[in-house]
Amino acid sequence: MSERSAAGGEVIPLDLTRRRPRKPAPVTPSASPAAGERARCQQVTASGRPCRNYATASGRCIVHADDPTETGDQERRIEEAARPEPLAAAEWEAIAAEVLAFARRRLLGDYKVDPYGFDRELTEQVLMPLARPLYQRYWRVRTTGIESVPSGGALLVANHSGTLPFDAIMTKLALLDEHPEHRHLRELAADLALRTPIIGPLSRKSGDVLAHDDDALRLLADGELVGVWPEGFKGVGKHYRDRYKLQRFGRGGFVEVALRARVPIIPVGIVGAEEIYPLVANVRWLARLLNLPYFPVTWQFPWLGPLGLLPLPSKWIIAFGEPIATDDYPADAADDPMAVLELGDRVRDTIQQMLYRTLMGRRSIFF
Amino acid sequence: MADRGRRVLITGIANPVSCALAARLEADEGVEYVAGVDLVEPDAPLERTEFIRADLRSPLVAKVIESTRVDTLVHLGITTTPGQVGGRSRMKELNVIGSMQLLAAAQKAPRLRNVVVRSTTAVYGSHYRNPSLITEDVATDAPPRSGYAKDATEVETYARGLSRRRPDLTMTILRLANTVGPTVETPLTKYFALPVVPTVLGYDPRLQLLHEDDAVGALERATVDPHPGIYNVAGPGVIYLSQAIRIAGKVAVPLARPLMPWLAGMLRQSGRVDFAADQLQFLLYGRVGDITRLRERFGYEPRYSTREALEAFIESQGIERAIDPEAVTAAERELLGVLRRLRPTGDTAAAEGTAGAEEVRT
Numbered sequence: 001m002s003e004r005s006a007a008g009g010e011v012i013p014l015d016l017t018r019r020r021p022r023k024p025a026p027v028t029p030s031a032s033p034a035a036g037e038r039a040r041c042q043q044v045t046a047s048g049r050p051c052r053n054y055a056t057a058s059g060r061c062i063v064h065a066d067d068p069t070e071t072g073d074q075e076r077r078i079e080e081a082a083r084p085e086p087l088a089a090a091e092w093e094a095i096a097a098e099v100l101a102f103a104r105r106r107l108l109g110d111y112k113v114d115p116y117g118f119d120r121e122l123t124e125q126v127l128m129p130l131a132r133p134l135y136q137r138y139w140r141v142r143t144t145g146i147e148s149v150p151s152g153g154a155l156l157v158a159n160h161s162g163t164l165p166f167d168a169i170m171t172k173l174a175l176l177d178e179h180p181e182h183r184h185l186r187e188l189a190a191d192l193a194l195r196t197p198i199i200g201p202l203s204r205k206s207g208d209v210l211a212h213d214d215d216a217l218r219l220l221a222d223g224e225l226v227g228v229w230p231e232g233f234k235g236v237g238k239h240y241r242d243r244y245k246l247q248r249f250g251r252g253g254f255v256e257v258a259l260r261a262r263v264p265i266i267p268v269g270i271v272g273a274e275e276i277y278p279l280v281a282n283v284r285w286l287a288r289l290l291n292l293p294y295f296p297v298t299w300q301f302p303w304l305g306p307l308g309l310l311p312l313p314s315k316w317i318i319a320f321g322e323p324i325a326t327d328d329y330p331a332d333a334a335d336d337p338m339a340v341l342e343l344g345d346r347v348r349d350t351i352q353q354m355l356y357r358t359l360m361g362r363r364s365i366f367f
Numbered sequence: 368m369a370d371r372g373r374r375v376l377i378t379g380i381a382n383p384v385s386c387a388l389a390a391r392l393e394a395d396e397g398v399e400y401v402a403g404v405d406l407v408e409p410d411a412p413l414e415r416t417e418f419i420r421a422d423l424r425s426p427l428v429a430k431v432i433e434s435t436r437v438d439t440l441v442h443l444g445i446t447t448t449p450g451q452v453g454g455r456s457r458m459k460e461l462n463v464i465g466s467m468q469l470l471a472a473a474q475k476a477p478r479l480r481n482v483v484v485r486s487t488t489a490v491y492g493s494h495y496r497n498p499s500l501i502t503e504d505v506a507t508d509a510p511p512r513s514g515y516a517k518d519a520t521e522v523e524t525y526a527r528g529l530s531r532r533r534p535d536l537t538m539t540i541l542r543l544a545n546t547v548g549p550t551v552e553t554p555l556t557k558y559f560a561l562p563v564v565p566t567v568l569g570y571d572p573r574l575q576l577l578h579e580d581d582a583v584g585a586l587e588r589a590t591v592d593p594h595p596g597i598y599n600v601a602g603p604g605v606i607y608l609s610q611a612i613r614i615a616g617k618v619a620v621p622l623a624r625p626l627m628p629w630l631a632g633m634l635r636q637s638g639r640v641d642f643a644a645d646q647l648q649f650l651l652y653g654r655v656g657d658i659t660r661l662r663e664r665f666g667y668e669p670r671y672s673t674r675e676a677l678e679a680f681i682e683s684q685g686i687e688r689a690i691d692p693e694a695v696t697a698a699e700r701e702l703l704g705v706l707r708r709l710r711p712t713g714d715t716a717a718a719e720g721t722a723g724a725e726e727v728r729t
Contacts, residue, residue, distance in 0.1 A: 096706045104699045108692050109613030115605050115655060116499040117573050195495035195652075197569025197624070201607075204573075212498040214505065214657075 160235030269354035272316030372399030379444030423465030544601030548579030572653025599656030616688025
């Protein structure tokens with residue numbers, strides 16, 4: 001077998017777009033693969049199709065390695081996933097009543113928001129359901145290691161990419177839908193997001209706050225899960241050729257916050273967001289004119305007109321890493337620039353490694 | 368001197384909040400004497416408060432402080448809207464020059480021990496770069512450059528100058544959030560009384576409100592039991608402007624941002640709402656102060672949350688509702704009934720097999 005082992009310290013190919021010899025897709029990937037062909041994963045994807053990622057030694061791909069369900073019996077499980085449940089009449093009525101009650105509460109202002117402006121009801125009933133088709137069908141997001149996100153206060157640090165920050169929305173949804181405690185991620189947003197009409201109030205209502213130390217510390221002290229994208233615009237607006245190369249992590253403000261709040265840092269690697277709007281040029285003068293950090297020219301924008309706003313349907317994997325504890329640092333470590341820089345580098349390296357590893361498990365950009 | 372009871376001088380006594388404070392101090396046995404200074408006499412029936420007609424801008428103020436032998440000065444004589452006094456330049460003069468004179472006189476008053484100055488959370492400005500909850504020490508990016516908020520910023524500067532030069536004084540600065548209630552009249556209360564409420568399209572600020580009873584309560588506490596420092600005073604919690612409008616049963620009319628100055632001009636001319644530039648900014652981004660220090664160090668727990676303050680205000684001012692909650696609830700019931708009647712046909716299409724058929728028969 002010409003199988004590469006992930007553990008062997010070899011050079012990791014980054015260019016995943018290169019062509020592979022086309023072969024007819026095997027009908028049952030769990031059956032013995034053709035000679036010379038790498039084994040495919042034996043697991044079923046969320047949409048009920050057999051997973052076509054290459055398998056590692058365990059017989060599954062890197063995405064499904066932690067899946068608790070049994071392998072095999074693929075046909076039966078595919079069939080089950082395909083058959084919709086008939087909706088009982090009573091259920092239907094309950095849904096109608098719920099929708100009407102929701103409409104009434106919204107119309108009369110009978111709902112609560114927290115002091116930061118987080119509107120739980122709106123987020124759970126309207127905003128996240130709007131993002132869910134993107135998550136489940138369009139980008140077919142898979143997560144790994146989400147159960148390692150603890151239940152108390154924690155600072156989640158992720159790579160940023162994609163020209164428009166869809167990665168933040170998908171991470172939020174991943175934690176709400178797939179974390180055992182259905183946690184809401186409180187994201188530290190850029191001021192550009194909060195000052196933009198319509199987007200600003202909506203992101204506030206979905207739980208975002210301005211990236212300000214005071215707010216972040218208070219949220220962490222309250223046991224909230226706070227998310228930060230330290231690369232900022234340097235990450236989200238970077239050239240496509242720099243994909244999956246982490247940019248500078250700001251000035252390490254997030255490390256100081258985690259050290260002060262004494263909460264663990266959870267490194268997160270998001271794969272797939274780089275390819276939704278591959279940015280090939282930045283029109284600087286237009287960006288300056290519009291007071292934006294960059295004005296993107298992507299594969300599809302502005303060439304395809306309004307259609308160019310449609311992101312590409314890449315395959316996403318969000319990998320949640322093991323928490324990095326901060327409580328073994330001394331109490332005044334936040335005021336020690338060396339400690340802050342060192343921890344910041346550690347987090348950055350961890351995320352970079354996670355990205356490389358996850359990229360290896362992905363068969364192509366789109367599948 | 369403490370055993371003789373406090374002697375309190377309140378400026379701006381014609382203001383309803385000042386009147387309420389004076390009434391509470393009258394009822395307090397620890398307060399020996401209450402005097403109120405203003406240009407106009409208060410309407411409220413005050414019993415033992417002595418009214419002194421004086422202009423804060425004149426040096427006469429020093430004589431008032433001296434002759435009344437007060438140990439506590441409560442400075443509430445700050446005008447919030449130009450309409451009240453006939454023009455912005457006069458308002459600025461009354462606020463800034465008046466406070467300067469008053470606090471200069473206070474510096475020279477040997478008997479004075481305790482100074483309370485009313486300020487506003489508007490000193491933080493309304494800016495998207497402000498933290499979600501603004502603490503008292505935070506240096507905000509956009510200090511207000513106009514209107515009442517700028518005056519308040521300057522008054523605070525004088526107050527801090529005074530406490531620097533007179534370290535023996537206890538200086539309490541209370542930054543009150545937007546105050547609502549049965550008697551106060553502010554641009555915000557008038558805004559909610561409009562038949563339809565104009566908002567800015569695409570923006571939804573968070574509001575933090577203070578019930579006037581809590582404003583008076585906090586001022587009373589600062590007067591009789593000084594805890595020097597600067598405190599945000601507001602009801603706990605926030606509501607969105609859109610939510611507040613719905614609670615009030617009003618209809619919001621979102622307008623494009625460039626139209627707002629024009630609308631503000633119209634409202635000002637018709638005498639309905641006195642909206643200044645900084646209040647337009649408030650309609651974009653709002654502002655919310657952190658009240659942890661008020662609760663923990665100052666030791667005051669507001670009785671009304673932001674939402675309760677709004678509800679009490681709507682109740683007390685008899686603000687007309689365009690949307691009746693009972694009508695909405697009735698409509699909900701009606702719709703649900705219609706859906707129930709429609710169900711059999713709708714369901715046979717959706718459900719399959721015997722379950723659907725049985726449903727039709729029953």
